[in-house]
Amino acid sequence: MTILVIAEHNNRELASATLNTLTAAQKIGSDIHVLVAGHECQGVAAAVAKISGVSQVLLSESPSYAQTLAEHLASLVARLGPDYSHILAPATTTGKNYLPRVAALLDVEQLSEVVEILAADTFKRPIYAGNALATVQTCAPIKVLSIRPTAFAPAAYGDHSAPIQNLAPEATPALSRVVAETQSSSDRPDLGSARIVISGGRGLQNSDSFQLLYQLADKLGAAVGASRAAVDAGYVSNDLQVGQTGKIVAPDLYIAVGISGAIQHVAGMKDSKIIVAINKDEEAPIFQVADYGLVGDLFELLPELERAL
Amino acid sequence: MKIMVAVKRVVDYNIKVRVRADQSDVDLSNAKMALNPFCEIALEEAIRLKEKGQASEVIAVSVGPSQAQEQLRTALAMGADRAILLETEAALSSLNVAKLLKALVDREQPQLIITGKQAIDTDNNQTGQMLAALAGYAQGTFASSLELQGEEVLVMREVDGGSQQVALQLPAIVTADLRLNEPRYASLPNIMKAKKKPLEVLQPEALGVALTSNLRVLRVEAPTERPPGIRVDSVAALVDKLKHEARVI
Ligand SMILES: Cc1cc2nc3c(=O)[nH]c(=O)nc-3n(C[C@H](O)[C@H](O)[C@H](O)COP(=O)(O)OP(=O)(O)OC[C@H]3O[C@@H](n4cnc5c(N)ncnc54)[C@H](O)[C@@H]3O)c2cc1C
Ligand SMILES: Nc1ncnc2c1ncn2[C@@H]1O[C@H](COP(=O)(O)O)[C@@H](O)[C@H]1O
Numbered sequence: 220m221t222i223l224v225i226a227e228h229n230n231r232e233l234a235s236a237t238l239n240t241l242t243a244a245q246k247i248g249s250d251i252h253v254l255v256a257g258h259e260c261q262g263v264a265a266a267v268a269k270i271s272g273v274s275q276v277l278l279s280e281s282p283s284y285a286q287t288l289a290e291h292l293a294s295l296v297a298r299l300g301p302d303y304s305h306i307l308a309p310a311t312t313t314g315k316n317y318l319p320r321v322a323a324l325l326d327v328e329q330l331s332e333v334v335e336i337l338a339a340d341t342f343k344r345p346i347y348a349g350n351a352l353a354t355v356q357t358c359a360p361i362k363v364l365s366i367r368p369t370a371f372a373p374a375a376y377g378d379h380s381a382p383i384q385n386l387a388p389e390a391t392p393a394l395s396r397v398v399a400e401t402q403s404s405s406d407r408p409d410l411g412s413a414r415i416v417i418s419g420g421r422g423l424q425n426s427d428s429f430q431l432l433y434q435l436a437d438k439l440g441a442a443v444g445a446s447r448a449a450v451d452a453g454y455v456s457n458d459l460q461v462g463q464t465g466k467i468v469a470p471d472l473y474i475a476v477g478i479s480g481a482i483q484h485v486a487g488m489k490d491s492k493i494i495v496a497i498n499k500d501e502e503a504p505i506f507q508v509a510d511y512g513l514v515g516d517l518f519e520l521l522p523e524l525e526r527a528l
Numbered sequence: 529m530k531i532m533v534a535v536k537r538v539v540d541y542n543i544k545v546r547v548r549a550d551q552s553d554v555d556l557s558n559a560k561m562a563l564n565p566f567c568e569i570a571l572e573e574a575i576r577l578k579e580k581g582q583a584s585e586v587i588a589v590s591v592g593p594s595q596a597q598e599q600l601r602t603a604l605a606m607g608a609d610r611a612i613l614l615e616t617e618a619a620l621s622s623l624n625v626a627k628l629l630k631a632l633v634d635r636e637q638p639q640l641i642i643t644g645k646q647a648i649d650t651d652n653n654q655t656g657q658m659l660a661a662l663a664g665y666a667q668g669t670f671a672s673s674l675e676l677q678g679e680e681v682l683v684m685r686e687v688d689g690g691s692q693q694v695a696l697q698l699p700a701i702v703t704a705d706l707r708l709n710e711p712r713y714a715s716l717p718n719i720m721k722a723k724k725k726p727l728e729v730l731q732p733e734a735l736g737v738a739l740t741s742n743l744r745v746l747r748v749e750a751p752t753e754r755p756p757g758i759r760v761d762s763v764a765a766l767v768d769k770l771k772h773e774a775r776v777i
Binding site for chain 2: 326329330347350352353398400403411415451456494495506511513
């Protein structure tokens with residue numbers, strides 16, 4: 220039983236979700252290979268080799284892997300697949316893009332957003348926006364799993380260095396190409412792994428008011444998130460959306476400001492350790508999941524909170 | 529150019545589902561059912577392309593029980609030209625659905641296939657990508673905009689940390705994200721007209737696809753409830769709690 224984990228990276232740095240995925244892999248078995256596919260990404264492979272639990276790094280470099288296009292990456296992983304009992308990738312937008320393609324090429328089903336490993340063939344995953352948890356057993360010869368990063372602690376770096384083996388890239392017809400890419404740059408912590416997250420909703424009324432959240436976030440070293448309504452209204456960019464169909468977060472502290480608490484939003488944050496809700500409507504459903512609720516006008520409370528910190 | 533849109537019948541998104549006491553599944557008896565929101569968006573996009581004169585026909589297809597005809601009628605009322613139901617009572621995996629859709633793609637030869645990014649019941653987020661693999665087509669997932677340009681379709685994708693624009697060679701598969709468009713409501717005259725539009729019902733067996741599954745759901749349980757919280761009456765009280773009780777700041 221050998222497990223293949225697909226590393227996520229931007230050719231320079233390893234994405235932290237890979238570390239959480241490695242912890243999930245360690246709960247399944249101990250022979251773990253990690254594929255680093257990219258362009259000029261030896262540095263990433265060298266870093267991966269030092270993560271504890273990794274027994275082998277597979278490095279495959281090609282310009283066609285520079286931007287994680289699903290068509291290229293999936294055919295490489297599918298070529299390697301038959302040597303493995305399990306294939307794991309983080310349930311990030313990158314993993315969600317190529318992993319089902321891998322599963323279909325291997326003619327096996329995939330389990331998405333696994334949050335608990337019960338046995339090498341039995342897993343728990345949320346369904347219906349997290350309103351239910353399904354325990355699923357699979358007898359697939361290759362078990363393809365996307366791992367919800369927030370459900371597993373990050374694997375640590377050790378003092379060993381696993382061997383790095385070079386792999387020839389897979390020649391795949393170029394069916395698609397990247398035309399443009401925009402990365403929203405921010406000095407704030409990453410939403411997916413921040414210890415504190417402050418999210419704003421429609422209650423903020425405009426993008427200027429998000430400044431109040433940013434100021435507070437800077438004071439707390441927090442990441443900023445948003446509800447879909449805030450994103451739809453154009454207050455912030457879409458990659459800040461927390462929820463069933465946005466990012467899943469589970470920080471130590473989640474502060475929801477001017478967010479009503481729709482099922483779809485709660486699905487993305489209800490595993491946070493401590494939840495604070497600030498809302499002027501005392502009946503707002505967000506208070507049902509909040510550890511501490513503060514009823515009142517956010518435009519008065521936020522400046523006050525900033526001063527109090 | 530033909531566009532095929534895959535639409536799924538799911539529980540209405542406003543409903544908070546409950547788990548059955550015997551933990552066999554969620555309880556959907558008498559629950560309001562609807563078109564999966566992402567499928568509505570996929571369909572809307574196809575209809576707009578037809579209205580712009582860029583598509584000749586929009587076909588809505590669904591895999592599901594006989595009652596999924598209701599959702600297909602809604603699709604027809606929104607503006608699809610015809611509909612196909614692959615009728616089955618079985619709860620199929622995304623791979624099985626993708627295989628059935630692939631058989632229809634072979635038969636209909638659409639140039640563009642649009643699916644939702646995710647069905648809000650299983651939350652799988654798999655079918656479009658799997659269909660792309662089986663058909664050997666390019667894929668543009670989590671689309672927030674889509675534009676046909678010659679032999680390609682330009683897709684803006686919503687990704688972690690920003691967005692990515694890809695150009696896909698046609699035929700291609702696109703999966704719709706929430707911001708692709710705002711779906712229309714079907715008007716009463718269009719609902720009446722939809723009753724006369726063709727809706728073909730096929731048995732999956734007729735497509736020669738073997739529907740086996742490696743998955744077995746052992747149990748479905750409710751998530752652990754969070755313990756009830758408290759109300760604080762001032763910012764000072766909140767900060768005190770966060771510092772001294774929760775110890776998170
Ligand atoms: C398929 C699908 C997927 C979805 N996925 C997501 C998702 O991933 N994430 C997500 O967030 N949503 C998602 N949604 C949308 C979700 O259903 C809600 O519409 C959305 O979360 C509402 O956002 P909101 O709470 O900011 O807005 P609203 O529901 O409008 O709530 C605004 C809140 O602000 C409060 N408020 C207003 N003014 C003030 C003030 N001055 N001071 C204090 N409080 C104030 C109000 O009392 C109210 O509670 C999805 C919907 C669908 C159909
Ligand atoms: N039973 C089905 N019938 C038609 N389309 C489906 C079905 N299941 C999934 N799809 C399509 O695939 C998308 C993603 O579903 P999923 O991969 O199950 O999350 C949906 O939004 C639909 O467009």
